[in-house]
Amino acid sequence: MLWSRALVRHRGGGPVLRGVSAGVREGELLAVTGTRGAGKTTLLECWSGTTAADSGEVWFNSAPVHTLSAGRRERLRREHFGFVGPEPRLLAELTAAENAAVGGMLRGLRRRAAEAAAAEWLDRLELGELARLRPDGLPREAQQRVAVARALTGAPSVVFADDPTACLDTAGSARLLRVLATAVRSHRMTLVLATADPEVAALADRRLHLTDGRLTPDPGWGAGEKRRQAGYRADGDGR
Numbered sequence: 001m002l003w004s005r006a007l008v009r010h011r012g013g014g015p016v017l018r019g020v021s022a023g024v025r026e027g028e029l030l031a032v033t034g035t036r037g038a039g040k041t042t043l044l045e046c047w048s049g050t051t052a053a054d055s056g057e058v059w060f061n062s063a064p065v066h067t068l069s070a071g072r073r074e075r076l077r078r079e080h081f082g083f084v085g086p087e088p089r090l091l092a093e094l095t096a097a098e099n100a101a102v103g104g105m106l107r108g109l110r111r112r113a114a115e116a117a118a119a120e121w122l123d124r125l126e127l128g129e130l131a132r133l134r135p136d137g138l139p140r141e142a143q144q145r146v147a148v149a150r151a152l153t154g155a156p157s158v159v160f161a162d163d164p165t166a167c168l169d170t171a172g173s174a175r176l177l178r179v180l181a182t183a184v185r186s187h188r189m190t191l192v193l194a195t196a197d198p199e200v201a202a203l204a205d206r207r208l209h210l211t212d213g214r215l216t217p218d219p220g221w222g223a224g225e226k227r228r229q230a231g232y233r234a235d236g237d238g239r
């Protein structure tokens with residue numbers, strides 16, 4: 001449903017993506033992996049229309065994204081895509097429930113419907129009474145769960161999650177990923193997840209590995225991956 005051909009993007013004077021031809025299917029959970037600076041964030045930004053490519057093509061549902069004006073790309077993002085970043089970035093003046101409802105309203109739901117949908121996701125994300133609080137009254141991990149609820153409310157076609165567990169501990173990270181994966185599967189959404197963490201990438205149906213802006217064979221993540229496949233649950237040293 002979303003793919004690129006020969007995608008090239010320069011940043012800071014040098015190439016960051018060097019001809020990436022790849023895509024994600026509808027309903028798929030795709031992990032984009034690679035070490036720091038490999039180009040994961042830039043690929044998500046180009047696929048989502050957040051950033052324009054320097055050359056190459058991006059297609060969403062058989063329509064070209066690379067030829068759209070900045071305004072049209074902004075509309076595409078707002079209506080069809082949900083985003084979770086490494087930081088929650090919630091609106092400080094709104095409660096958790098209101099923050100989550102904003103996602104639905106951006107995707108065209110009326111306020112009441114957005115609030116109802118947000119309440120459902122906040123429930124599934126086990127926010128409970130915390131939903132009535134403003135972000136500064138919430139622990140970091142709860143704030144990130146609110147950001148996930150905001151991304152899911154209104155059921156976007158594609159959820160882009162860029163290093164969504166960066167600010168979480170192991171338990172919080174596992175819980176957030178479990179809910180995210182279950183939500184995306186149950187609502188037939190598509191997930192594109194950027195991560196350098198093999199434990200996080202393990203939840204995906206498929207992985208694309210980037211090295212210096214190029215697709216390269218998945219390294220299999222060495223011993224850590226072998227232990228995971230053998231049922232080992234990392235507690236820090238398996239990464």
Ligand SMILES: Nc1ncnc2c1ncn2[C@@H]1O[C@H](COP(=O)(O)OP(=O)(O)OP(=O)(O)O)[C@@H](O)[C@H]1O
Binds near residue numbers: 012016035037041043
């Ligand atoms: N706004 C920018 N200006 C200049 N260089 C940038 C900018 N954004 C990213 N870069 C550079 O582009 C390269 C790819 O960055 P990108 O964030 O896409 O990689 P990444 O794989 O997501 O890395 P990380 O895991 O650290 O987030 C890096 O070398 C980075 O320093």
